[in-house]
Amino acid sequence: MIAFFSRWASLPAFYRRSGRWIPWLWAAAAGLLVVGTVGGLVLAPVDYQQGEAYRILFVHVPSAWMAMFVYMFMAGASASAFIWHVKLAEILARVSAPLGAAFTALALATGSLWGARMWNTWWVWDARLTSVLLLFFLYLGFMALQAAIEDRRRAARAGAVLALVGVVNIPIIHYSVEWWNTLHQGATVSKFDNPSMTWDMLWPLLTMALGFMVYFAAAVLVRARSEILERERHRRWVIDEVAR
Amino acid sequence: MAWWAVLRRDLLLSVRRLGELGNPVVFFAAVVSLFPLALGADAALLRSVGPGIVWVGALLATLLSLEGLFRADFEDGSLEQLLLSPHPASVLVSAKILAHWLVTGVPLLLITPLLGVLLNLSPLAQGVLFGGLLLGTPTLSLLGSVAVALTLGLPRGGLLISVLLLPLFAPVLVFGAGAVGSALLEMPVLPYFYMLGAELALAVTVVPLATAAALRASLGS
Numbered sequence: 001m002i003a004f005f006s007r008w009a010s011l012p013a014f015y016r017r018s019g020r021w022i023p024w025l026w027a028a029a030a031g032l033l034v035v036g037t038v039g040g041l042v043l044a045p046v047d048y049q050q051g052e053a054y055r056i057l058f059v060h061v062p063s064a065w066m067a068m069f070v071y072m073f074m075a076g077a078s079a080s081a082f083i084w085h086v087k088l089a090e091i092l093a094r095v096s097a098p099l100g101a102a103f104t105a106l107a108l109a110t111g112s113l114w115g116a117r118m119w120n121t122w123w124v125w126d127a128r129l130t131s132v133l134l135l136f137f138l139y140l141g142f143m144a145l146q147a148a149i150e151d152r153r154r155a156a157r158a159g160a161v162l163a164l165v166g167v168v169n170i171p172i173i174h175y176s177v178e179w180w181n182t183l184h185q186g187a188t189v190s191k192f193d194n195p196s197m198t199w200d201m202l203w204p205l206l207t208m209a210l211g212f213m214v215y216f217a218a219a220v221l222v223r224a225r226s227e228i229l230e231r232e233r234h235r236r237w238v239i240d241e242v243a244r
Numbered sequence: 245m246a247w248w249a250v251l252r253r254d255l256l257l258s259v260r261r262l263g264e265l266g267n268p269v270v271f272f273a274a275v276v277s278l279f280p281l282a283l284g285a286d287a288a289l290l291r292s293v294g295p296g297i298v299w300v301g302a303l304l305a306t307l308l309s310l311e312g313l314f315r316a317d318f319e320d321g322s323l324e325q326l327l328l329s330p331h332p333a334s335v336l337v338s339a340k341i342l343a344h345w346l347v348t349g350v351p352l353l354l355i356t357p358l359l360g361v362l363l364n365l366s367p368l369a370q371g372v373l374f375g376g377l378l379l380g381t382p383t384l385s386l387l388g389s390v391a392v393a394l395t396l397g398l399p400r401g402g403l404l405i406s407v408l409l410l411p412l413f414a415p416v417l418v419f420g421a422g423a424v425g426s427a428l429l430e431m432p433v434l435p436y437f438y439m440l441g442a443e444l445a446l447a448v449t450v451v452p453l454a455t456a457a458a459l460r461a462s463l464g465s
Contacts, residue, residue, distance in 0.1 A: 082457075137411040144407050148398050157461035158394045162408065165390055165454055169412050172443065176415035179439075180422055 009088040011228050012237045018221045025218035032211030039204030047201075053117045057201075060110040062209040063103045066216060067135060070100030074142070075167040078160035088224075090156035091231070093163065094146055095223035099216060101139035107132060127178040134173050138166045152231055246331045247339045254343035257316075264312075269351045272305040276359045287364045294363030295373050295424035301359075302352050302377055303384060303413055309348040310388040310409075311402045313340065314459070318396050324463060333456035341389045341452070349381035372427040376420040379440040386447040387412050393458035415443060 008014070040058030047054040077093035080086050111129065112122045123129065142162055149155035232238045258265055279297045280290060317323040317340075327333050356377060360370040391408040395401035423436035 134411040134414055137407075141408040141411065144404055145394060148395065148400075148404055151464075154461060154464060158458065161390065161454055161458045161461060162394055165387075165412070168446075168450065169415070172415045173411065176418040176439070180418040 006086075009086050011087060011232060012241075014088055015225055015228050015241070018225060022218055022221050022225075025214055025221065029211055029215040029218055032207055032214060036204050036208035036211050039207060040201075044201045044204050045198065050118060053114065056110050056114045058204055058208050060107060060114060061205060062212040063110065064107040064132065065209055066212050067100060067104040067107050067132060069213070070096055070103060070216065071135065071139070071163075071167070071170070074100060075163045078163035081156055082160035082164070090153075090160075091224050091227045092220065093159060094152075094156065095227050096216075096220050097139055097142050097146065097159075099219055099223070101136065101143060103212075103216075104132060104136040104139060108136060127174075127180070130180075131174045131177045134177070135170070138170075142166070246329065247335055250326070250336050250339035251343050254340055255346065258343070258347040265347055265351070268305040268309040268348045269355050271308060272301050272352050273355060273359060275301040275304060277362065280363075291364045291366070291369075292428070294360070294365050295369055295428075296421045297363065298356060298359055298373060299377075299380075299417055299421045302356075302381060303417060305352055306348065306381060306384045306388060307406050307409060307413075308402070310344070310385070310392050310405060313344050313389060313392045314396055323459065327456075327459060327463065333459065334452035337389065337455045337459065338448075338452040341385055341455070344389070345382050345385040349385055352381060353377055366428075368427055369424050372424050372433050375433075375437060376423045376440060379437060379444055380416045380420040383416050383440070383444045383447045384413060386444075386451040387416075389455045390451060390458055393455045393462060396459070396462040416440065419443070 036058065041055055044055070044058075046052060074093050074096050077089040077096065081089035081093055108129075111132075115124065116122045142159055145162055146155050146159055149158055229238055229242070276297055279293075283289060283293065314323055317326065326336050329336070353374065356374055357370055360373060365373065388405070388409055391405045391412075392401075394408070395404050398404065419436045419439045423433050423440070426436060427433045
């Protein structure tokens with residue numbers, strides 16, 4: 001099992017294999033995102049309360065989901081890098097952080113636009129908004145640490161410790177902020193006020209979410225491949241691969 | 245025994261450099277006295293925002309004092325000897341963190357009542373503020389030690405430490421300042437103290453392990 005995994009995660013093998021996957025992943029992401037966008041912007045019915053403006057949900061909710069998913073992915077990769085010294089996991093953790101930060105920024109920006117329209121304000125210190133903002137800072141801290149340490153192995157180990165400390169803290173931050181907020185003001189208008197969604201709105205949302213996920217997979221692989229080339233640039237196989 | 249030796253040594257080193265010992269306290273007092281200058285001297289306003297100001301000031305003072313936690317030991321190599329010793333690194337590290345709290349956290353606590361008077365805080369708010377800081381500042385020192393260990397020997401580590409730590413400090417700030425806010429509204433305070441205590445208990449058990457791992461990562465062993 002371990003032998004199989006270490007062969008699977010060996011960098012040359014991974015580099016070649018992922019090169020074959022990437023075109024398929026891009027195609028799938030593009031297809032899902034096009035279908036989801038048409039479904040969300042054209043086919044889905046108008047919301048009776050929020051009118052057309054609610055349609056930003058089809059970008060906002062998937063990016064918020066991805067903001068959390070990517071951190072979990074990063075922490076999982078960090079854990080395997082830390083425990084088993086898997087080089088591939090180190091690389092995946094490192095390259096997924098900027099993508100996660102981008103999803104988080106997108107969730108914050110779209111949320112802010114939506115809020116400007118619906119709540120008449122760009123920002124409220126609502127529990128959900130605040131904990132996403134803090135998550136954004138956690139991503140930026142991870143990236144700053146990676147950028148500050150030149151030696152990649154040391155950067156990976158330091159980043160792994162930080163990501164794992166962060167993962168323990170995320171629930172604490174989330175619940176503390178929730179408590180802080182409920183003390184000061186009542187629940188703000190939340191999109192989960194309407195408990196269930198009609199299927200006409202749900203399927204474009206799920207399609208978009210899947211599209212975001214596949215996009216993430218493709219982007220992570222592209223970034224990981226260039227990171228592999230940079231790290232292993234003095235190795236024979238990289239010189240051969242590039243010369244080909 | 246080794247734990248006591250490390251604690252004693254760190255305390256002794258701090259006491260022999262009394263000048264440095266005062267810096268966090270002076271910084272704390274200066275930051276807190278900047279706020280009335282910025283916000284205006286209205287006593288009612290200061291009474292309502294005062295506890296938050298004290299908390300943010302204590303948090304920043306802890307942040308800035310953290311940089312020196314391992315620096316001297318890193319530079320003269322005794323940190324490596326500490327990690328090479330037969331005793332578990334996490335236990336020895338916990339002694340260093342405790343020493344750090346005793347020489348920075350405790351002085352901050354001691355000056356808090358004075359700052360509270362400057363901000364017109366009521367005796368009740370003063371007491372709750374003090375209790376919250378007593379439970380909260382050790383957590384800050386503990387969490388901080390991880391970030392310091394991660395950034396050991398890096399240029400401009402101080403700013404990086406702040407970037408890493410500020411989101412992690414958020415819960416302590418929420419519960420600590422929340423306790424005072426709750427007391428001012430004559431609502432129960434204990435839940436906040438329980439949460440601060442729970443965070444401290446979690447940090448005491450987990451953080452020394454993480455800091456030891458971070459030190460190993462930074463020293464490349």
